[in-house]
């Protein structure tokens with residue numbers, strides 16, 4: 255197998271034929287160019303791996319980002335794996351997850367719905383003032399960042415700063431590939447750190463009705479300020495680009511299947527199942543990493559201790575052994591169980607929030623428009639970015655007629 259094919263321009267545009275070729279030819283592939291990482295693509299192999307963190311560790315993979323030396327100690331500090339939820343294994347993970355889920359409750363998320371609707375309407379108002387618009391820049395990128403900053407309790411006058419800082423936190427991944435000027439990014443990381451440190455101290459003294467105060471309260475006596483800062487940063491990294499991509503991927507999938515878009519516009523109660531289908535069909539997180547803690551076997555193949563595994567969720571979500579007609583985007587699909595939010599102990603903490611934001615965005619957008627379509631030349635020229643871990647359009651130029659209100 256040619257692993258470099260994974261990031262060929264053709265595969266970044268459409269990775270699914272490559273995933274299918276891997277999945278249908280063998281259950282395990284050794285990717286020599288990735289230092290012997292083993293790629294696993296079948297649903298019935300990946301789901302049990304995610305359920306077994308003792309044998310398939312997240313902690314051992316950490317720190318995950320190999321930043322070049324010149325980026326320096328400053329940036330490294332931001333990615334130390336100490337008490338990092340997503341990069342820990344039970345029992346430490348269980349302790350951290352219990353603490354943060356006390357603050358990040360489904361009730362707190364559900365209470366955000368009216369506010370999410372108001373923010374969405376405001377963004378749509380300005381987006382739909384033009385017949386042609388970039389859905390990503392106008393809706394999909396700003397929505398999650400505004401929502402999480404309001405949930406955390408970032409003051410309105412700091413939101414612009416916060417948006418810049420969180421964009422830069424996400425870009426630190428590209429730093430490890432030597433593609434960006436580290437100066438402005440490091441400056442943002444420093445400023446975000448200082449802002450969060452100060453805010454956490456202030457909320458400790460004077461709690462408000464916000465997520466930072468709830469985290470401070472839940473973690474009192476258990477977590478240091480550094481751990482709270484690290485968790486807040488995780489919410490930014492794990493929650494923003496992924497939700498942005500979910501919205502972009504939903505629109506691309508619907509526009510490429512016009513009969514499904516028409517069905518959805520005719521029957522808005524199908525929005526939640528259209529979102530589930532997008533997660534299966536065009537998942538924002540394409541792959542996860544794990545490392546074996548002992549010699550083991552996967553589908554009969556011996557795998558030594560210390561092997562890095564590349565679990566291709568997006569391939570499992572189109573596994574014909576698990577899903578009927580997996581290559582069809584079907585918004586009324588009945589077979590559930592897609593793995594886009596992971597599975598087992600690390601199952602996405604933000605899944606209810608991501609689902610809510612995507613539902614509200616589609617519920618508000620679709621009745622406001624008719625003749626929704628790709629702008630000229632856009633359909634076959636989508637820039638999917640350069641990551642094979644996260645998938646979503648960088649820009650998405652669409653056009654629509656606005657319905658009279």
Ligand code: HEM
Pocket residue numbers: 312339340341351402488489490492493494496497500537538539542543593594595596597599600601602603604605607608
């Ligand atoms: C974990 C996907 C949105 C916060 C995960 C994992 C996946 C995932 C696959 C599992 C990682 C692993 O097992 O190694 C997604 C997708 C999203 C999304 C596809 C949007 C469509 C969000 C949002 C937030 C969030 C909105 C919070 C604001 C987290 C956190 C974890 C996580 C904190 C770590 C949970 C743990 O380790 O116990 N997410 N996510 N995610 N996600 Fe999300």
